[in-house]
Amino acid sequence: MKLNTESILLSHGSGGAESQNLIAELFYPFLESCVIGSGEDAGIAQIHSKDFAVSTDGYVISPIFFAGGDIGKLSICGSCNDVAMMGAKACYLTASFMLEEGFKINDLSRIVESFSKTLKESGAKLISADTKVLPKGALDKIFITTTAIGEFLYPHLHLSAFKIPKESAIIVSGNIGTHGAVIYSNREGINLNTTLESDCALLYPILEPLFASNLTLYALRDATRGGIASVLNEWAQASNIGITILDSSLPILPQVQGICELLGFEAYNLANEGMCVICIAKSDAQKALEILHKNGASNAAIIGYTTDRNPKRVVLETNFGAKRFLDYPSGELLPRIC
Amino acid sequence: MKLNTESILLSHGSGGAESQNLIAELFYPFLESCVIGSGEDAGIAQIHSKDFAVSTDGYVISPIFFAGGDIGKLSICGSCNDVAMMGAKACYLTASFMLEEGFKINDLSRIVESFSKTLKESGAKLISADTKVLPKGALDKIFITTTAIGEFLYPHLHLSAFKIPKESAIIVSGNIGTHGAVIYSNREGINLNTTLESDCALLYPILEPLFASNLTLYALRDATRGGIASVLNEWAQASNIGITILDSSLPILPQVQGICELLGFEAYNLANEGMCVICIAKSDAQKALEILHKNGASNAAIIGYTTDRNPKRVVLETNFGAKRFLDYPSGELLPRIC
The missing domain is CATH 3.90.650.10 (PurM-like C-terminal domain)
Structure with a gap:
């Protein structure tokens, strides 16, 4: 299946068949030699012979406040959960905030409060952050991208989508x-x-x-x-x-x-x-x-x-x-x- | 200086006095106890007693293609440079792409090609990536957030904005x-x-x-x-x-x-x-x-x-x-x- 379209479609972001296709047909051909750990929820990095799990996600949910959460809580849970899927506990987190000019300070405050509360629950520390403000209309309200870095506290685990046995x-x-x-x-x-x-x-x-x-x-x-x-x-x-x-x-x-x-x-x-x-x-x-x-x-x-x-x-x-x-x-x- | 405004202003993202103010007045009060390494270009993480540098940035440049580069090249250089400022060499990179419905596949292809070329030059490996597609009008074309993880190859360096001597x-x-x-x-x-x-x-x-x-x-x-x-x-x-x-x-x-x-x-x-x-x-x-x-x-x-x-x-x-x-x-x- 090739990318038989000239433009990005909503379905390219659905997480289903078309998303897989966009990655396989457009991203991989360029990136193949410099990608590691594909196909899992998080990649496994190694520095000085020590393994750790890394996962990034962009959060663009609408509405930004919903029953049971908001974009701030979601942006912590989502990335911490991704490294948890490799058996790792998130110990560091980075966050990049993109804000629309005119976004209400009160709303931002609620989001940062809930972000912070969930971060504390996770036990991870915020190690790097960035804030960009864009002119009105250049994005819808607020997007947050987080990257979680997790450590393996249970090294006997070897979780992988690629080694599941029958039965x-x-x-x-x-x-x-x-x-x-x-x-x-x-x-x-x-x-x-x-x-x-x-x-x-x-x-x-x-x-x-x-x-x-x-x-x-x-x-x-x-x-x-x-x-x-x-x-x-x-x-x-x-x-x-x-x-x-x-x-x-x-x-x-x-x-x-x-x-x-x-x-x-x-x-x-x-x-x-x-x-x-x-x-x-x-x-x-x-x-x-x-x-x-x-x-x-x-x-x-x-x-x-x-x-x-x-x-x-x-x-x-x-x-x-x-x-x-x-x-x-x-x-x-x-x-x-x- | 307090945040004497009800809404986010463009100047809050300028990197100047108002940006400092937004961070100090809104983000820090909530996040204080779970932030480490503030005030430097990258944070220093430690896993199993090994230090490494981490930095994240969101790239929202307009125009996305410009003389000397594009948003793909920029998103690699920017985050790799941030960890380089701590004396660390980027060894892993994560990337989150946010795309507008209707964005031209050809333009995305040029950006991913240049992203990939610069990534190869840097020597870093892409360890985690994410792609979101948003309905037309929800963002302007394409935003990329990258996080660089760098290792210290020259441990004698102790670079810091906080210990600069006179003379x-x-x-x-x-x-x-x-x-x-x-x-x-x-x-x-x-x-x-x-x-x-x-x-x-x-x-x-x-x-x-x-x-x-x-x-x-x-x-x-x-x-x-x-x-x-x-x-x-x-x-x-x-x-x-x-x-x-x-x-x-x-x-x-x-x-x-x-x-x-x-x-x-x-x-x-x-x-x-x-x-x-x-x-x-x-x-x-x-x-x-x-x-x-x-x-x-x-x-x-x-x-x-x-x-x-x-x-x-x-x-x-x-x-x-x-x-x-x-x-x-x-x-x-x-x-x-x-």
């Missing part, structure tokens, strides 16, 4: 699709009259007890843009395995299910900001679930298994035994979801 | 104000009919011979937003010293001087993207100049000295012996200069 179990650490449903209903002006909040949260604290256990973890990935559908497809392709998911086992809040039915979405395609997919030895899955439930991840659930059938594909099994392929989400999905 | 010499590594003059004249539609180009370049290669020497270097800073006027004022305040600059010793290209006279600017307030200010022991200044001249910095010049008179202030001496304070640039200066 391992797939767990999600919480309800799926909540962040996406909150942002979408907010933008569509749907008044939910509920207490539904984005799941935006730091994942390291709920995962650390798993890292400290002697369970056999294969891979972790936070299911942001493109939802769990993207994560599962990436894993199936990277490790050349099949993945079978049981539809009835997916934990979805009733309000989220309602929004999905109203708007014609599937929760497995929607973004999450405080939920990850965990691949673990089948024999350790039940124990992992207990640890997760005990440590704040009360909705964690086993949702499926890896197999040697249908390599590189994800299969969704319904209650009635029907099966269909669960593909990468494609199309525009939801711009500015994170 | 040291101030050197600039090249002509001043060139980048700012190119961008400004481009935006004003001034056709220069000259070959004037931005100085946008990697600084580590011209500085490494100084690092490898046994000369006594005190501080380095690249003179981006706010020009050398900002750097000198930051140093004077951070180290509680006076700085005297000889107007006639400032290396300025005649075309840049012409643009300054036409537009009413001073070259010492204009941004540079491949030039730094060096503070060095007086007795080593001449030797340093020879090393710089031999290694590609042919316009490097000694421009002044630190003193114990007028602590925290910078004094500009003209040819005729007149003296005046050279203050932080203030006001709007030039938005989107880098």
Whole structure:
């Protein structure tokens, strides 16, 4: 598949098939020889023979304030979670703020306060920051880019999307699709009259007890843009395995299910900001679930298994035994979801 | 000085007095306890007892293509230069691209090509990257944020803005104000009919011979937003010293001087993207100049000295012996200069 367009499309940023294509067709050909660690949530750097994890993300969410969070909290959780997916604890963070002329000081103040509160929770230190102000109209309100640097406190972990064996179990650490449903209903002006909040949260604290256990973890990935559908497809392709998911086992809040039915979405395609997919030895899955439930991840659930059938594909099994392929989400999905 | 405004102003991003004020009055009160290494170009991180330098910057320049460079080249040089100012060589780089829907694939391709070329020159590896696409109108074309991680190959260096002694010499590594003059004249539609180009370049290669020497270097800073006027004022305040600059010793290209006279600017307030200010022991200044001249910095010049008179202030001496304070640039200066 080539980039058969002259212009950037919204779908190039969706986290689905078109995003993969933009990276593969435009970025990689130039950058190939100077890229390391591609295909994981964070890269592994090495200085003086010491490994550490590094991950960067730009946050452009709209609206900037939403139920359960704001762009400041999101920009810390997102990058800290990315290094957590490699098993690393964020110890340093950088932040670049881009502000629109005329942006309200009060709003900036709320955002910096929440950024700071979440940073303190994470335990990471802000090591470098930058602020740019652009003329009115040159950007919409505020964008934040953060880079997290994480250290490996549990060196026995060797998490990778590329070495997942067949016959391992797939767990999600919480309800799926909540962040996406909150942002979408907010933008569509749907008044939910509920207490539904984005799941935006730091994942390291709920995962650390798993890292400290002697369970056999294969891979972790936070299911942001493109939802769990993207994560599962990436894993199936990277490790050349099949993945079978049981539809009835997916934990979805009733309000989220309602929004999905109203708007014609599937929760497995929607973004999450405080939920990850965990691949673990089948024999350790039940124990992992207990640890997760005990440590704040009360909705964690086993949702499926890896197999040697249908390599590189994800299969969704319904209650009635029907099966269909669960593909990468494609199309525009939801711009500015994170 | 408090933030006596309800909204963000362009001057908050100028790199001058108002930028300092925004940081001090809004960001620091929230972040104080979780910030390290403030006041330098890069922070010093430590993992497993090993130090490394980290610096982040957002690049929002307009126009995105200019004589001597583009936003891709700039985004590598800028962050690599920031860690070079601590004496560190960039070994890893992260990049976050924000793209406007409808941005031309050809333009993106030119930018990624130049980004990649400069990255290869730097010797750093891209360890993490992110691409976001926003709906048309949500940002102007393309913004790039990079974070450079640098290693200290010359551990005898202890560069800091806070420990500059009196009676040291101030050197600039090249002509001043060139980048700012190119961008400004481009935006004003001034056709220069000259070959004037931005100085946008990697600084580590011209500085490494100084690092490898046994000369006594005190501080380095690249003179981006706010020009050398900002750097000198930051140093004077951070180290509680006076700085005297000889107007006639400032290396300025005649075309840049012409643009300054036409537009009413001073070259010492204009941004540079491949030039730094060096503070060095007086007795080593001449030797340093020879090393710089031999290694590609042919316009490097000694421009002044630190003193114990007028602590925290910078004094500009003209040819005729007149003296005046050279203050932080203030006001709007030039938005989107880098």
